[in-house]
Amino acid sequence: MGMLNNRMNLFVIIVGLLLFLLPFIYESRTLLILLTQIFIFAIFAMSYDLLLGYTGIVSFGHAMFFGIGAYSTGIILHRMESTIFTVLLSLLVGILLSLVISILVGFLTLRLKSHFFAMLTLAFASLFLVVAEKWRTLTYGNDGFTFPLPEFLRDRTYFYLVSLTFMIAIYFLLKRFTESPFGKVLVAIRENERRVESLGFHPLYYKVIASVVAGTTASISGSLYVLSLRFVNTSVFTMEMTLDALLMTIIGGVGTLIGPIIGSGLIEFAHHLLTDLASISPIFERWIIFFGILYILTVIFFPLGIVGTIRNRISGKGKKEKYAKKTVAG
Amino acid sequence: MEQIVNLLINGLATGMLIFLLAAGLTLIFGLMDVLNFAHGGFFAWGAYSGIWFYGVTGQYVLAILFAMFVGLVLGALTEKLIIKPVYGNHIQQILITLGFMLVLSELLKVIWGPNQLPAHAPEWLSGSWLIGDIIIIKYRVFIIVVGLIAFFTIHFILKKTRIGLIVRAGVMNKEMVEAMGIHIQKIFMLVFMVGASLAALSGLLLAPYSGVIYAEMGMDFAILAFIVVVIGGMGSFTGSLLAAILVGLSGSFMAYYVSELSIAVNMLLMILVLIFRPQGLFYGKG
Amino acid sequence: MEVLLKTENLETFIGQYHILQGVTFEAIRGEVTVLLGRNGAGKTTTLRTILGLSPPSRGKVFFKQKEIQELPTYKTANLGIGYVPEDQGIFPYLTVEEHFKIATKGKGDKVNERIETTLALFPDLKQFWRKQAGVLSGGQKQMLAIARAYINYNELLMIDEPSKGLAPIVVEKVMETLERMKGETTIILVEQNYLMAEYLGDRFYIIDDGKTVLSGEMKELKEHEEWRKKYLGIS
Numbered sequence: 001m002g003m004l005n006n007r008m009n010l011f012v013i014i015v016g017l018l019l020f021l022l023p024f025i026y027e028s029r030t031l032l033i034l035l036t037q038i039f040i041f042a043i044f045a046m047s048y049d050l051l052l053g054y055t056g057i058v059s060f061g062h063a064m065f066f067g068i069g070a071y072s073t074g075i076i077l078h079r080m081e082s083t084i085f086t087v088l089l090s091l092l093v094g095i096l097l098s099l100v101i102s103i104l105v106g107f108l109t110l111r112l113k114s115h116f117f118a119m120l121t122l123a124f125a126s127l128f129l130v131v132a133e134k135w136r137t138l139t140y141g142n143d144g145f146t147f148p149l150p151e152f153l154r155d156r157t158y159f160y161l162v163s164l165t166f167m168i169a170i171y172f173l174l175k176r177f178t179e180s181p182f183g184k185v186l187v188a189i190r191e192n193e194r195r196v197e198s199l200g201f202h203p204l205y206y207k208v209i210a211s212v213v214a215g216t217t218a219s220i221s222g223s224l225y226v227l228s229l230r231f232v233n234t235s236v237f238t239m240e241m242t243l244d245a246l247l248m249t250i251i252g253g254v255g256t257l258i259g260p261i262i263g264s265g266l267i268e269f270a271h272h273l274l275t276d277l278a279s280i281s282p283i284f285e286r287w288i289i290f291f292g293i294l295y296i297l298t299v300i301f302f303p304l305g306i307v308g309t310i311r312n313r314i315s316g317k318g319k320k321e322k323y324a325k326k327t328v329a330g
Numbered sequence: 331m332e333q334i335v336n337l338l339i340n341g342l343a344t345g346m347l348i349f350l351l352a353a354g355l356t357l358i359f360g361l362m363d364v365l366n367f368a369h370g371g372f373f374a375w376g377a378y379s380g381i382w383f384y385g386v387t388g389q390y391v392l393a394i395l396f397a398m399f400v401g402l403v404l405g406a407l408t409e410k411l412i413i414k415p416v417y418g419n420h421i422q423q424i425l426i427t428l429g430f431m432l433v434l435s436e437l438l439k440v441i442w443g444p445n446q447l448p449a450h451a452p453e454w455l456s457g458s459w460l461i462g463d464i465i466i467i468k469y470r471v472f473i474i475v476v477g478l479i480a481f482f483t484i485h486f487i488l489k490k491t492r493i494g495l496i497v498r499a500g501v502m503n504k505e506m507v508e509a510m511g512i513h514i515q516k517i518f519m520l521v522f523m524v525g526a527s528l529a530a531l532s533g534l535l536l537a538p539y540s541g542v543i544y545a546e547m548g549m550d551f552a553i554l555a556f557i558v559v560v561i562g563g564m565g566s567f568t569g570s571l572l573a574a575i576l577v578g579l580s581g582s583f584m585a586y587y588v589s590e591l592s593i594a595v596n597m598l599l600m601i602l603v604l605i606f607r608p609q610g611l612f613y614g615k616g
Numbered sequence: 617m618e619v620l621l622k623t624e625n626l627e628t629f630i631g632q633y634h635i636l637q638g639v640t641f642e643a644i645r646g647e648v649t650v651l652l653g654r655n656g657a658g659k660t661t662t663l664r665t666i667l668g669l670s671p672p673s674r675g676k677v678f679f680k681q682k683e684i685q686e687l688p689t690y691k692t693a694n695l696g697i698g699y700v701p702e703d704q705g706i707f708p709y710l711t712v713e714e715h716f717k718i719a720t721k722g723k724g725d726k727v728n729e730r731i732e733t734t735l736a737l738f739p740d741l742k743q744f745w746r747k748q749a750g751v752l753s754g755g756q757k758q759m760l761a762i763a764r765a766y767i768n769y770n771e772l773l774m775i776d777e778p779s780k781g782l783a784p785i786v787v788e789k790v791m792e793t794l795e796r797m798k799g800e801t802t803i804i805l806v807e808q809n810y811l812m813a814e815y816l817g818d819r820f821y822i823i824d825d826g827k828t829v830l831s832g833e834m835k836e837l838k839e840h841e842e843w844r845k846k847y848l849g850i851s
Contacts, residue, residue, distance in 0.1 A: 058424045060367075108601060114420045115365040116604060119556045123597050126553050130593055192631075239549060243432060250425065286440050292433035299426045300415045495718050499707045506705035509667055510719050510764070511693035 008258065016168050023157045032160045033228075038268045039163040040224045043170050044241075045248035045260030047217035052246075053255030054178050055210045056190030058114060061121030063241035064128050065102065065215040069094035069222030074232035075138060078147040087150060087227070094219040102215030106208035122239075129237040144233025153227060163224055167261070170217060174257055177213060186210050187255075218245075247291050250298055253305030262306060267291060332464045337582045343470040343539065345578020346477025350532035351555040352562070352570040353484065354525020360501035360565020362518050363420075364413055367427040369529055369555065370548030371434030372401050372408075376530025377543045378438050381449045390452040394476075397534040398527045404434075405526025409519050435545040446544035449537035473535050480528060481571055488567060497521060501565045554581075557600045563610020572612050618645040619678075620772055620802050621666070626675035626685075628658075628665045635661045636672070637826035643772065648794075648803040650817035650834070652810070652848060658826040659806040660702055663774045667699055668692050679772070694721075698765030702776040702806075706757045708750030712741055715749060719764040730767050737796060738763045755786035762793065772802045779809040791815060810848065814838060822847045 023032055044066055051057050072094035073087070080086045109120045132139050139145075153159050177183055188196045189203050196203055226232040235241070244267070245260075252263025274287035302309050355369050380397030384390055412430050416422035450456075451469045458467045488494035496517055500507045508514050536551070537543045558577050562569030577596050584592035603611060621643040628636040636658050643649040651659045664670040666677050668689040677685040684692055693699065707715065716734070720727045735742055738759050744752060749760060758778055765773050778794070779787045791812055794803070798816065807813040813820065817834040824847055837843060 056421065058421055060428065108605065112604060112608070114424060115359070116560070116608075118367070118424050119365065119560070120601070120604065123553055123556065123600065127594060127597055243428070246425070246428070285444070286436050289433055289436040289440065292429055292436060295429045296412065296426055296433065299422055299429065303422065492718075495710070495714055499710060499714075499718055502707040502709060503705055505669055505689075506701065506707070507718075508689040509669065509693055509699040509701070509705070511690050511721065511768075512718075513688075513690045 012168070012171065012258070016164070019164055020161065023160055029156060032156050034268060034272055036156075036160045036163045036228055038265045039160075039167040040221050040228060041244065041248060041268060042167050042261040042264040043224070044218055044221035045245045045252070045264050046170060046174055046257055047214045047221065048242075048245040049249045049254060049257055049260045050174060050178070050210055050214040050217070052249055053253075053257075053259075054183065054190065055186045055207055057110070057207060057211075058118045059121040059211070060118050060239070060242055061105075061123075061125030062214070062218055062245055063237055063239065064105075064121075064125040065098045065218035066222035066225070066241050066245075067125075067128055067132065067237035068097050068101065069219030070226040070232050070236040071132065071139065071222075072097060072219070073223040074145065074147055074226050077149070078145055082148045082150045084150050084152065087153065091220060091223050094223050095216045098215040098219035099212055102212045103208060106211045107204075110207045110211065111204055125237060125239070125242065129234060132234045132237050139234070142234050144231060144235075146231045149227065149230055159228065163228070166220065166224060170220070171257060171261065174213075174217070178257065182206070182209070247295050249305075250295055251291070251305055253307030253309070253311075254303075256305070256307040256311070259305050259307035266306075333586070335464050335466070337586055338579070339466060339470050339474070341579035341582030342575065343473040343477075343578070344581055345575040346473050347532050347536050347539070348551070348554050348558050348578055349477055349571050349574035350480060350528045350535070351551055352558040352574055353480075353567060354521075354528045355555055356559045356562065356565055356570045357497065357501070357521050357567060358525050359559065361497060361504065361514075361521055362413070362417075364423050365427070366408075366413075366525075367424065367552070368408060368412070368430040368434060369427075369525070370550075370552030371431045372404055372526040372529035372548075373533035373536075373551055374435055374438055374543070374545060374548035375404055376401050376533030377449070377537045377547060378442055378447075378533075380530070380534030381447065381537050381543060382442070384452075388452075390455070394531065394534055397530045401527035401530025402523045404530070405523035406519065408526065409522040413522070431549065435548060438545040444545070446542045449541060449543050451538035455538075469538060473539060476531075476535060480531070484524075484567065493517070493520070554596070557596050560600050561603050561610060562612050566610060566612055569610055569612030573610075619643070620645040620680065621804070622678040623662070623666065624676040624678075626662065626665055626672045626677070628661055628670050628672045630661065630670060635670075635826055636665060636675075639665075639675070639823060639826070639828050641821040641828055641831065643802055643804050644819065645771075645802050646799060647818040648798055648805055648816050650813040650820045651804065651806045651823055652813060652820055652837075653823035654847070654849065655808070657823045659823055660776055661826075662823065663699070663701075663776055663804070663806060666692070666774065667697065696768075696771040698768065698770035698773045700758075700761045700765045700773070700775040700778065702780065704757050704761040706749045706752075706761060709748055711746050711748055712744045712752075712760060713746060715760055715764050716767060719767050721768050730769070734763050734767045737766070737793065753786075755782050755789060758782060758786075758790055759793065762790075762797075766797060766801070770801065772804065773797070774804045774806075776806045777808060778805075779807065779812050787812065810844070 019035070048062050051059055051062070069091070073090040076086055076090035076093060105121070105124055109117050112120065133141050153162070178186070185196065185201055185206050189206055193203050222236060225236070248263030248267055249260045250263070251266065252261065253259025270291070271287055274284045274290070277284040298305060304312065351369065351373055355366060358364055358366055376397040379400040380393045383396040384393035387393070408430065412426055413423065416426055455469045455472050458465045488498055496507060496512055500514055500517060504514055533547070536547070554577060558570055558573040561576065562573030580595055581592050584595055619642045622641070624640055626636050626639040627634070639658065639662050641649070641651070651662060653659050661670055665672050668687060672685055675685065676683055679695055679697070684695065710718070716731050720730055740756065741760060741763060744756065749757065752760065762775065762778065765775070775794070778790050782790065787809065794816055797803070805813065805816060814834060814837070820831060820834050820837050821828050822830040822843070830843060830847060
């Protein structure tokens with residue numbers, strides 16, 4: 001594992017460097033915007049992976065935290081002067097709100113069985129969506145609102161670099177987190193919760209903290225997302241957002257962190273391509289249907305996703321196979 | 331007075347629609363331990379296919395039967411292709427049924443376009459009755475009647491037939507049912523199909539009530555059905571009726587007096603039930 | 617002596633735990649075969665494996681010389697095997713009558729005739745005919761569970777710890793009933809209660825750590841106190 005790990009780190013650093021250099025070598029506005037989008041969704045998907053892949057819990061309300069970050073940033077920049085200070089403030093507010101809400105929701109729901117948890121998170125997220133739709137004085141409802149960006153973030157290249165930095169930093173932070181003793185307990189919970197409990201750990205606390213880390217990370221991605229659009233509306237709270245994270249994580253590979261990044265790249269790229277194809281046949285407008293089918297097939301046949309399946313091939317089958325089945329089995 | 335009667339009828343009508351959706355959900359859960367997140371997809375498919383059929387033939391009653399048939403077929407396919415391969419694995423089930431929900435609603439957009447479509451009640455169900463000075467809208471009464479017919483039919487089947495007996499026993503202890511030599515997998519399939527069919531019926535009934543249909547309607551209503559399933563007690567058929575009426579009525583009265591709070595109140599109720607009485611309010615009522 | 621059921625080196629995993637690691641035994645027609653062993657030795661899992669509720673990863677099960685370890689549970693049960701699980705497997709919201717009805721195969725008069733015969737053997741159940749089984753006492757539930765397994769005239773009954781959690785006087789009653797059934801049918805009995813095992817059993821097998829380690833006629837076990845001490849922790 002150590003060797004593989006080092007190689008993986010090296011790989012990430014090299015690819016990261018190449019991506020840093022990209023805007024100075026190859027100038028394409030569309031590509032930059034697309035990659036920025038990929039980085040942002042990669043952060044969101046990684047935060048989801050922490051729940052699904054590492055802790056073995058299925059949340060259908062993760063968009064809730066994405067939306068909290070999005071609206072915190074949107075509202076603050078809309079109401080206050082747009083400076084680097086207010087941008088940072090808005091990120092922080094999003095993180096704090098997500099922290100509080102993930103603790104509250106976590107303690108209420110994480111003690112429940114997986115079905116109920118999935119259902120309740122879905123319901124909570126829909127509650128946030130309703131609030132965002134109805135609290136028009138603050139959110140302008142479904143129509144949403146635009147807001148100004150501080151000078152330095154308006155530059156696409158600059159914003160690209162900022163997003164990339166965020167993604168790489170968060171990747172390494174989360175990696176650190178999952179490889180720490182704490183992260184090991186999370187994986188143990190995923191594998192066999194009762195056993196962890198009988199060893200004297202309190203799974204609920206571990207799960208709540210995992211969901212707090214996931215929630216705050218998602219909030220950061222939400223903030224970055226609306227910064228890239230300079231606009232926010234209720235779509236950030238919708239089920240589709242959670243579904244995006246799910247698709248990216250599952251297709252890329254659960255419990256790997258790098259998988260969600262690859263998943264994000266794949267899906268955003270394909271989305272882009274298929275949208276172009278929409279002029280040929282309207283079926284491509286419904287690009288998501290292909291991913292839905294791919295997703296279902298992945299869950300049935302490759303529950304480890306792209307990264308996990310490849311990793312298994314490399315490190316030989318046998319022992320890992322059993323682990324593979326368990327990852328999604330929970 | 332008039333207002334109250336109308337709110338009551340609205341609430342009951344909505345309650346019946348939620349009940350039809352929740353009934354399948356609760357039985358499927360009770361029997362197979364599967365929480366089917368694609369259930370709302372059957373609902374939306376019922377609405378679209380039924381309204382399409384009604385548009386082509388002009389026969390509303392036939393359209394209802396058609397929608398229910400579509401539900402049966404979808405249910406059978408879903409059970410075979412989606413649920414069975416991941417049977418016994420909760421997390422995979424949850425993930426896969428949600429993915430299938432996505433595919434179902436995207437397919438609707440592929441076939442009927444992404445925009446919402448209008449839906450009208452047939453002539454003989456339009457308009458209203460005037461009783462004293464109270465106006466009663468016919469279509470809403472129709473929904474209540476259909477809902478009650480469905481309830482009593484299924485109640486009868488559950489209580490008086492051998493299959494019903496097996497389903498009730500299966501909800502309590504499916505291993506034991508199998509150990510008595512009963513092929514419970516077949517019963518799963520049947521219950522899944524009937525559940526999907528009821529969801530489709532609910533979707534079609536809702537269509538003229540709300541006036542429009544759209545691909546995401548399934549998820550919106552499914553959330554209410556989940557709430558009902560939790561409040562009524564997972565696996566409890568009668569419980570789901572009582573809870574659905576409760577949620578329908580509270581929705582209708584809240585919507586009139588403090589509209590912003592209506593979903594919040596139902597959610598709050600669900601959270602309280604999950605925390606203090608996770609087996610549901612009406613568990614054990616069959 | 618006809619061997620009705622036979623297992624060969626059964627191995628079963630539950631999750632990652634290797635519960636059965638080689639269970640081999642025979643049940644002879646008309647006899648009561650008792651499976652003994654400490655808690656967690658694998659007795660219950662043996663019964664579940666025979667029925668296919670916890671399918672084996674290795675090994676074979678023969679019923680009337682036919683291999684059945686691959687069959688789904690309902691098919692195995694329909695060969696004529698009745699099962700009384702450790703927790704009795706009662707349906708709490710079904711009435712006693714409904715328990716009889718759901719268990720009885722066939723139609724019409726046959727059903728009524730079987731119900732009559734079974735009730736003759738379990739007369740106490742008659743007075744609770746229309747009561748929900750959930751309100752019955754532990755002993756009554758046990759009787760109901762046994763009656764339910766018996767009603768189809770199954771050739772083999774597998775009964776898991778019928779004395780568990782029952783008062784001594786009730787255990788005696790269960791014993792009497794089982795004794796009356798003896799001879800009419802073949803029984804595999806899992807018991808912790810040694811006295812009951814000794815009283816009813818013709819032949820015994822001791823399962824220890826997932827393996828059958830000792831077997832013989834019941835009276836041999838009666839004579840060998842050191843076996844009982846070693847494997848069952850009783851004297």
